[in-house]
Amino acid sequence: MTDSMTELTILQPDDWHIHLRDDSALATTVPHAASSFNRVICMPNLVPPVKNVDDARAYRARIMEHLQASDLAAERQAAFDPRMTLYLTDRTTVQDIEMAAQSGIVQAVKLYPAGATTNSADGVTDINACVDVFEALERHNLPLLLHGEVTQNHVDIFDREKRFLDEVLAQIIIKFPTLKIVMEHITTSDAADFVLAQGNHIAATITPQHLMFNRNHLLVGGIKPHFYCLPILKRESHQKVLLDVATSGNPKFFLGTDSAPHATDKKEAACGCAGCYSAATALPLYATAFDSVGKIDKLEGFASRFGAQFYGLPVNESTITLIKTPMQVPAGYPYFDGSSLTPLMAGETLPWSIKA
Ligand code: NCD
Ligand code: ZN
Numbered sequence: 001m002t003d004s005m006t007e008l009t010i011l012q013p014d015d016w017h018i019h020l021r022d023d024s025a026l027a028t029t030v031p032h033a034a035s036s037f038n039r040v041i042c043m044p045n046l047v048p049p050v051k052n053v054d055d056a057r058a059y060r061a062r063i064m065e066h067l068q069a070s071d072l073a074a075e076r077q078a079a080f081d082p083r084m085t086l087y088l089t090d091r092t093t094v095q096d097i098e099m100a101a102q103s104g105i106v107q108a109v110k111l112y113p114a115g116a117t118t119n120s121a122d123g124v125t126d127i128n129a130c131v132d133v134f135e136a137l138e139r140h141n142l143p144l145l146l147h148g149e150v151t152q153n154h155v156d157i158f159d160r161e162k163r164f165l166d167e168v169l170a171q172i173i174i175k176f177p178t179l180k181i182v183m184e185h186i187t188t189s190d191a192a193d194f195v196l197a198q199g200n201h202i203a204a205t206i207t208p209q210h211l212m213f214n215r216n217h218l219l220v221g222g223i224k225p226h227f228y229c230l231p232i233l234k235r236e237s238h239q240k241v242l243l244d245v246a247t248s249g250n251p252k253f254f255l256g257t258d259s260a261p262h263a264t265d266k267k268e269a270a271c272g273c274a275g276c277y278s279a280a281t282a283l284p285l286y287a288t289a290f291d292s293v294g295k296i297d298k299l300e301g302f303a304s305r306f307g308a309q310f311y312g313l314p315v316n317e318s319t320i321t322l323i324k325t326p327m328q329v330p331a332g333y334p335y336f337d338g339s340s341l342t343p344l345m346a347g348e349t350l351p352w353s354i355k356a
Helices: 023-036 053-069 074-079 094-103 127-140 157-175 189-196 208-212 215-219 236-246 282-292 296-311
Strands: 007-011 015-018 039-042 081-087 106-111 144-146 181-183 202-206 253-255 319-323
Touching: 007 296, 015 023, 015 253, 023 053, 023 074, 039 053, 053 081, 053 094, 081 094, 094 106, 094 127, 127 157, 144 157, 157 181, 157 189, 181 189, 189 202, 189 236, 202 236, 202 296, 208 236, 208 282, 236 282, 253 296, 282 296, 282 319
Parallel strands: 015 039, 039 081, 081 106, 106 144, 144 181, 181 202, 202 253
Antiparallel strands: 007 319
């Protein structure tokens, strides 16, 4: 493959970490996600959270209603398959896990340390209190998805991911040596190295913003709330390592956008919400990142093969074509109740687009 490649057809990708939100927000987020992705792993941090199979089933039905009500092409509607997650709380039971494993719709369980991020107040306060639940996950081969940040007030926000690796993940791995784990949205070389040092049951997702940007983009020349997400963007040396591992062809690293919509006025505020919205433009964003290091040929593995492999699912059969024709990221999208949604890189031009 050469730098001059101008068109790339890959197997249809999946998004292994997305926030679709709920109710009227779904009218915007579902068609955006379904236009590019077949399977999406839907994060459970709703208010109230998705805590058991009944919640997951009801949430999935609301997603499908909005899919059917959208004007998305019939073949994209038919291909879209939202896979659900349960939100682990201090009160999750072994029975919740067993029912999830048998449900056919729950793909994984998500652990948010309490207070780590948006709507995580119900998250786990003490990992040691979850031993029986972790054993049940391990027994049923249900992956544990981690928001990998410690949450103690005194820990510097830029150190929270590394501290989680050292203080929490290292312990989980020792106690549950065959538990499948995804470190979600990794942001540091420490996380990349940690995952590389483990067996193939430990993997990581990487977002477009952590491949394309670093904390200077967030903070130099004025604070840019649309680059604010959690875990927060780190220094450039970390960004470079993430780009290295994502484009290395190593199947431990795969696509998870962490597309996390918040209405524009909730981000452009004195206390702005964390989350970058990328569902509609994720593929051109990733293509731009991969092409920036001459590795566009590695995109298909990252976007369309490695995640399915990790989850033990077949790869998709349809394809999507990316083309090196510039596209402008919309300045905003209409969101619910008359609000708007500002995407990552709003108004900017990307060199790659999706071929119609
Ligand atoms: C996510 C959200 O808004 O739900 N925000 C974010 O910055 N990534 C939560 C999360 O995944 O941490
Ligand atoms: Zn997320």
